Amino acid sequence: MDMQQITDTIITSLTALGLKILGALAVWIFGRWLISMAVRLVSAALTKQKVDPTLLRYIGNIVSVALNIVLVVAILGYFGIETTSFAALVAAMGIAIGAAWGGLLSNFAAGAFLVTLRPFKVGDYVKAGGVEGTVMEIGLFGTAINSPDNVLNIVGNNRIFSDTIQNFSTNPFRRVDRTAQLAHSVDVHDAIKRLKEALTRIPNVATEPAPDVEVIDFTPMGPVLAVRPYTHTSHYWQVYFDTNKTITDTFGAAAYPVPEARYHINRN
Numbered sequence: 001m002d003m004q005q006i007t008d009t010i011i012t013s014l015t016a017l018g019l020k021i022l023g024a025l026a027v028w029i030f031g032r033w034l035i036s037m038a039v040r041l042v043s044a045a046l047t048k049q050k051v052d053p054t055l056l057r058y059i060g061n062i063v064s065v066a067l068n069i070v071l072v073v074a075i076l077g078y079f080g081i082e083t084t085s086f087a088a089l090v091a092a093m094g095i096a097i098g099a100a101w102g103g104l105l106s107n108f109a110a111g112a113f114l115v116t117l118r119p120f121k122v123g124d125y126v127k128a129g130g131v132e133g134t135v136m137e138i139g140l141f142g143t144a145i146n147s148p149d150n151v152l153n154i155v156g157n158n159r160i161f162s163d164t165i166q167n168f169s170t171n172p173f174r175r176v177d178r179t180a181q182l183a184h185s186v187d188v189h190d191a192i193k194r195l196k197e198a199l200t201r202i203p204n205v206a207t208e209p210a211p212d213v214e215v216i217d218f219t220p221m222g223p224v225l226a227v228r229p230y231t232h233t234s235h236y237w238q239v240y241f242d243t244n245k246t247i248t249d250t251f252g253a254a255a256y257p258v259p260e261a262r263y264h265i266n267r268n
Contacts, residue, residue: 024075031071039064057140107141110157114138124169125233129155148237173206173230176240179216180225180247183259188215188223191256195227198250202242204235221259 039060046059115138120126124135126145133147142154168174182191192213199211209230216226227247231239 027075028071031067031074035064035067035071038067106158107156110161111138111140111143113161114143114157119165120167120169124167126168127166129160129163131155168233168236172232173209174233174236176229176231176236176243178227178240178243178247180227180251181219181259182222182225183257184222186222186256188225190254191225191251194250194254195225195247198246199227199229199243202229202239202246204231204239206230206232220261 042063043060114120120128120135122135122137125133126135128143128145131145131147131153133145133153136144136146136152139154139157142156143160145153145155147153180191180195182188192215195213196211199205199213200207205211206229211229212226213228214226215223217224227243229239229243
């Protein structure tokens with residue numbers, strides 16, 4: 001083979017390779033455009049169904065990653081590279097990453113369930129994952145809950161989803177539980193009547209259901225009253241503290257004696 005033939009062979013090979021590279025580049029650009037179009041169409045379709053924005057981001061990311069993997073495999077096949085082994089490598093990497101990031105992936109999956117099942121939403125007052133407060137954000141891996149003492153807590157979604165979730169904002173009202181100790185000499189019926197009347201004057205106490213005041217227990221000092229007004233969650237602590245003050249003021253105005261424990265000592 002003379003020099004001319006070698007040169008022609010090299011030129012032919014480089015030309016073919018260059019055309020393949022240009023073709024692969026064109027396929028990549030066109031494929032990326034199609035992927036963007038597909039993600040937009042999926043997002044638009046889900047938006048019309050009023051799907052939660054957080055869930056939209058989940059689905060959009062999953063669709064984008066999956067289609068990009070398909071595009072890369074297609075380009076490698078275009079160059080004549082065996083894609084079966086590549087697919088096996090991707091699967092093995094997925095297993096390795098899944099094992100290494102098991103905690104994060106479980107939080108990710110739990111976040112998807114939280115967004116889909118919607119046991120609570122942003123702005124709800126909840127107790128979840130051992131934390132009580134107002135939900136500020138439902139993230140991909142964790143949920144931000146602002147506790148009543150104004151501390152922001154980031155709780156892993158898997159911990160929330162695997163534990164009991166209490167949503168105090170779902171129902172229209174919430175019960176405030178307090179107790180009031182009476183002395184043995186106090187007329188229980190008079191104390192109940194006075195407290196029921198006083199509780200209705202507390203701001204933001206619900207009229208329906210009406211506050212409950214009943215005897216709940218007995219101690220060596222006398223009967224114990226359960227004092228239970230109802231209010232919306234947003235006014236819970238205001239009603240809670242006002243109820244304490246109302247009990248004190250009502251018993252003070254009635255001049256009830258201070259409860260004292262009584263014991264009988266047998267001297268025999």
